[in-house]
Amino acid sequence: MNKFFFVLCLVLVFSFSTVQAQNYSTHKVKEGETIESIAEKYLVKPSDIYALNPDAKKELRINSVLIIPKSKAAEPPKITVIRELDGFKKHRTKKRQTLFSLSQQYNISIEDIKKHNKFLYAEPLRKGDKLRIPIYKEIEVEEEDKLTKEYTVLPKEGKWRIAYKFGITVAELEELNPDMGEVLQEGQILKVPNIGDEEEAQVDETYSYYKVLPKEGFYRLKIKLGLEQEELEALNPILKEGGLKAGMILKVPYSNYADGTTGLGLERINLVDSIIDFNTKHIAIMLPFRLNRVDFDSLPDARKSIEKDPYLDASLDFHSGVLMAVDSLKTLGISLKVDVYDTKNELSRVKDIIKENDFENIDAVIGPLTPGNFEEAASELRKFNTPIISPIGTKLKLYDNVFQSRPSNDLLKTRVVNFVKSDTLLSNIIVISDAKHKEVSDDIKREFNRAKQIQSRKDKEDKDMYFVTRDDIQSELKPGKNIVFLETQDAGFVSSVTSILAASIQKENVLEGKEAIDIVLVTTNSNSAFEGDEVDNTHLSDLQFHFATMSRTYNENDNNAFVKKYADVYNVTPNNRAVKGFDLTMDVVLRLVSAENLYMSVKKAPLTEYVENKFAYKKKLFGGYYNNTVYLVKYDDLTIVEVKQ
Template sequence: MNKFFSVLCLILLFGFNTVEAQNYSPHKVKEGETIESIAKKYLVTPSDIYSLNPDAKKELRINSVLIIPKSKLPEPKITIVKELEGFKKHRTKKKETLFGLAKRYEITVEDLKKYNKFLYENPLRKGDKLQIPIFKITEVEEPNGLTKTYTVLPKEGKWRIAYKFGITVKELEELNPEMGAVLQEGAILNVPNIEDDEEKEVDEKYSYYKVLPKEGFYRLKIKLELEQAELEALNPILKEGGLKAGMVLKIPYSDLADEVTEFNVESVNLTDSIVDFNTKHLVVMLPFRLNRVDFDSIPDIKKSIEKDPYLNASLDFHSGVLMAIDSLKTLGISLKVDVYDTKNELSEVKDIIDENDFENVDAVIGPLIVKNFEEAASELRKYNTPVVAPIGTKLKLYENVFQSRPSNNLLKKKIVNFVKTDTLATNIIIISDTENETVSKDLKKEFFHARQIRSRKDKEGVDKYFVSKEDIQDELKPGKNIVFLETQDGGFASNVTSILASLIQKENKEEEKEAIEIMLVTTNINSAFEGDEINNTHLSKLQFHFTTISKTYNENDNNAFVKKYNKIYNVTPNNRAVKGFDLTMDVVLRLVSSEDLYMSADKALLTEYVENKFAYKQKLFGGYYNNTVYLVKYDDLTIVEVK
C-alpha cells in the first residue's frame, strides 16, 4: 500500500511540474468554491478552465484538482492610499535618528519632515518635540480587465442584466456589493468584461426560467417539456459551462413558465423612493348596491348589510382603502379619490365610465366582480388607464390589467419547488383521497420515487376518507420524510395528521431505534386544515408547510395599521380590509415612485405590506399578474413565514 501511495505522489508531482513548465498551475477545489470564483482568483475566464477540465461542466467536486492556464491579463496593480487620521507626540531622545523613528512608527522620513517642517533646515536634536502622523492605510486594486462598467437602462432589473452578461443574480450582486434592491436608470454597475456582440438581449417573445438547486436536464425535461438539445440551442452557454442553479434560461414562450418563474428578490420600501408629489387621481369601483339598503333606521341598515354579501365585502375593503389614503397623506402625497357604486351591474359600469372623465385617471382599483372588472378594463383600454383587480385569477389580461391575486398554479409550484430543494429529505409520501387522485398523479410525476397512499374505500368503491396507522407506517423511512396531504375533507385531514404526529420517533440507541422525522405539506390549503376537527398541536409537531396568497399578521408585532384600525372601528381588521389597505398603498406608492404604474411593474419590484406582497410580471402581448406568494409553516402553534 505504501508503495502504491509513493508512486501516486510521484505521478502527481511529475504531472504538476510538467503543468508548471507549460505555464499551467494546479488548483485543489475547496468547499464553497465555484468555477466563477476560481476563474476570478486566477484572472482567467470560466471558458479557459472548462477547455482544460471538461468534466468540471458536469460536476465540481471538492478536493478534485483542476488545471488552470496562465492568465493573459497582467497582475492587478495595488495602490497604497494613506489617509491622515491624526498625530502622536514624541520627544526625541539621545541617539535617535529620523531613519530610526520612521521605521519605529512605520512611516517615511519624508512623512516626518512634511509634518515637522523645521527638519528640512535643521538636524534632529535631543528634546525636539515632533508630530508623528497617524495614517489609515488602504490598498486599492486597479481594474484587472475582468470587469467593465455598465449603465442601467430604463425598465432593467437585476435578472435582465444578469441574463445579458451570462451570470446569476447572486454573482451580479457580488460584483456590486453596494447595489440596492431596486436598480435606478443610469446607475453604474460592474459586469463581466465580454464583447458587445456576446451580450444577450431579453426577447419578450420568449419566457425565461430560473434554474433551481439540484435541477438537471432530466427534471427540466419533465417540467418544461424541452430536451437538452433544445435548451442548449436557445442557451449556447449550456454547452460551455453546463447547467447550474440560479442561471436564467431562455425558453419558448409559455404561460406555465411565466407563472412558475418566481425571482427571489428582497422587498423594497417605496416610501423611501417618492419622487413625484403631483396630485394623483385614483378611482375605486365597488358593488355597494346602496340602492338596496333600507335607510329607515339603524337596525334596518345593519340588517341590509348582514343580508347583502356584496355590500359587506365592499364596506370592509373600502375601510382599508380609507386607512391607506390617510396614511399616504401623512407621507405628503396628494390624492384625488373618486369612489363609485357599480351596483354589481354591467350597465352601471358602462354609465360610470361614459359619464365621467377617465382620461386623466392614474389608476382604477376594482370592480370586485370579474365580469364587471373585465368590462371596465375593456372600456378603459382606449385611455390606457391601468385597472387593478383586487380578486380573481383567471381574468382576461388586457394590456391595462393588473391581476393582484397570484394564480393557484403558482401556489402549487412554490411548495413543489421548496420540497425539491430540501437536501435532507430521504423519503417523499403522497397521501390523497379519491377527489384528489389527479393531484396525486401530478405530484408523482414531479417526485417519481415518491410512495402513494390513498384513502380506504368500502366494498362498493365509495371513499371512506381514512387510512390506518399501518398504511403510513409501512412507507416511512429513517431520516426526514416529507408527506404531501391532498384533501378537502376535514375528517380525513384530522385522521392523517393525528397518525403522522404519533409516528414521529426520536433516536434511541439503547433500543436500536433510528430517528424518524416527518414534515407535512400540501399544495392546496383549505378549510380541511383550518376547521374544528384538525388539531393545531399536530400541525405544529409536523412543521406543516403550505403556500398562501397572504400571510396573517401577528398581533404581537404591534402593527401600526392594525392598532389604528382597531381604534377607529373598534374591531380587528379582516382580510378584506387588510387587502384594501395593502393594495391601495401599493398602487399609489408605485405611482409616486415611478413614471406610472406600467414603469413600476417593468422594474420587477417586490413590495410588501401588512399581509400581502406584490411583484408584477407582464404576460406576452397582455397585462400584468402578481408573481409572488408566501411560503409559511406552523411553528409552536403560530404560523410564520419561511424565508
C-alpha cells in the same frame, strides 16, 4: 445541354453587369492610394466605398478591385416634400361618419387618425367619440442618398440601446464608430444605418433586453428565457429576416427568465423612500356595495341588510382598508383624489360609470371585485390605456392594462414543490390524497418519481370514505426525514390523517433500538379544511405543517401601526379583506408617485411588501401583469411564521 447552360449563364451575367454599370463602376487599387484619395477622385465619401467593400476596412491591397458607387455630386439635388406635425384639431364624431370619410375630410390617412387616437386600434368608431385630428405642414428638403446618417446620443443611452434601435449588433455599431469609446456621452455624434424614423425600433421600458451570445441558438434561448422561437420572432420581427446573430439585442418580457423562483431573491423596495412625484394622483375604486338593497329605515334593519349581503359586507371591509391607506398616504405628503363607485354587481352599471365619467385621465382603477364586472371594466378602459387592478381575481383575461394582484393557485403549488425539491437531504416522500385530488397526487408523483401514493379508502359502491388506516400510513414511513403531501378539501380527512401522522413521530432511543422518524407535513393547496375546528393545531405544529399562501397573517405582537390604528378607529382588528384594501391601495399609489406610471413601476420596484401582502409583477408575453410572488409559511409552536430561504 452543357453548352446551352453555359451560354445562359453568360447572358444572365452580362445582363446583370449592364444594369449594375448604371449605378456603379470599378477601380483597381494602385500603389500609394488610400480610400480617402480614391473617394476624392470619384467624388464620393469613404463610407460609401466601405459600405460596398467591407474587406477594405481591414486592408487595402494593391491591384484589388473596388466597387465605386456613382457620384451624386454632378446631379441636381432631389427635393422631397415631408409633412411635419403642426398641432391637433378636436373633432367629435357625428352620425354616419367613418374613418375613411374623416381621412378624406382632413386629407390624412386612416393610420394617422388611429396613431393619435389609440383606442381605435381596439374599438370601432362611434358617434360622439372625441378625436384628436393631426394637422401637418409641408416642408421641402433636399434628399440625401446616404447609407449612414448622424445620430446624437441621448441622456443615459448606451451602446445596446442604439444598436437595438437601428437593428444592428453592438459590434457593427463599433465598426461604424471605431473611436466611440467604451462609455457614451450625452450629445456624442455617432454614425448609424440610414433607416427611416418609422423603422427605428423603440426601446420599451416595460420589457427587458437580451444580448445574444456566440453560438447561441433558439434552443439555448428557450432554456434560458423560457420563450419559443415563434414568441421571440413575434417580439423581434428582424429574426424572421436575418435569423439569430451573436451580439444582436432581443426584446423579451421583463424578468422573463425560466428560473421558477416565484419572486425569490428579488430585492424588496420600500417605495416610501422612492417618492419623486408630489402631483395629485387620481384613482378610482369600483366595488359592489349594492346600497340600493340596504334597508335604511332603522339601524337594526340596516345591520341585517349588511349581514345578508356578502357583496356589501366584503366591499365595506375592503373599503375600510382603502380609507386607512388614504389617510396614511396623506401623512407622507401625497396629494390624492379618490372616486368611489358602487357597481351594484351589474355589467350595465359598470359600463355607465365609465361612460359618464372621465376615466381617460385617471391614473389607476382598483376593482371591481367580481370577474365578470372586472373584465367588462378592463375592456372598456383598455382604449384609454388606464391601468386596472384586480384585488381578488386569479383567472382573469390579462389585457395589456390589467394587473392581477392575487397570485395564481398554480404559483402556490409551484412554491411548495420547489421547497421540497430544495431539500438537500434524501427524504422519503409520501402523497396522501382523496379521490377528488387523485390528479394532483399524480402530478406530485411526476415531480418526485420515488414518492409513495396513498389513496383514501372507498366503500362497496366505490364512494370515497375520506379515510385511511394507521397501517396504510405507517407502512410507508421510514426512519429519518419523511415529507408528507396531504391533498384534500375535507376537514375530517385532514383531522384523521394529521392525528395518525403526529402519533407516528418517533424520537431516537438508543437503548430501545428505535430510530428517529421525523415528519414534515405539506400541501399544495391550503384551504379551509386545514383550519376547521376538527383539526388539532397542536398536531399541525408537531408536523411543522408547511404551505404556500398569497398573504401571511400579521402578528398582533408586532405592534403594527396599521393594525393599531384600525382597531382605534373601528374598535375591531382588521380582517384579511380590510388588510388587502390597505396593502393594495398603498402599493398602487406609492408606485404611481415613485415612477412615471404604474407600468413603469414594475421595473423600478420588482418586489414590494406591506402588512400581509407582497407584490412582484411580471408581464405576460402578450398581455397584462400578474403577481408572481407568494409566502411560504409553517406552523411553529402554534404560530404561523414565514419560512425564510
